[in-house]
Amino acid sequence: MTHHYVYIIYSTSHDVYYKGYSTDYIMRLDQHNQGKTTYTKNKGPWKLVYAEKLNSKKEALIKEKMLKRQHRQYLLWLFKQKTNLIK
Template sequence: MYSSSNDVYYKGYSTDYIMRLEHHNQGKTTYTKNKGPWGLVYAEQLDTKKEALIKEKILKRQHRQYLLWLFNQKTNPIK
């Protein structure tokens, strides 16, 4: 997710990313509460929770330049 008003990205795991986005925009999560509004810029479906949590950890360590590259890939269903 991305907040243009704060120019910040949030990376996280969820089984329902639409509901999670709504929670972030409603201020129901501590980290993102005062940083919105949030928009979805990337989503990826993985086979297991373990794979998803590993991917989340990898994404949280990436630089912005890599994230921007990733968001523009043809495999991004949000594009």
């Protein structure tokens, strides 16, 4: 069974958050840190600050789109909840 995740990573060097979707968010984090993605290249190092498992790809993509529209204040509130952080 394939799992679907939305994740948020943070770059301390650029003070920026990146929100994404993946079936393997740990592997994806490694790709971001290795400079294998266009937007996050040269902005690392990146650290995982949030990950949430969803029931389907469709649900995860909808959640990703919602997260990408949110302001920093909402994200900071979300991180404080820590209910969906997967470690």
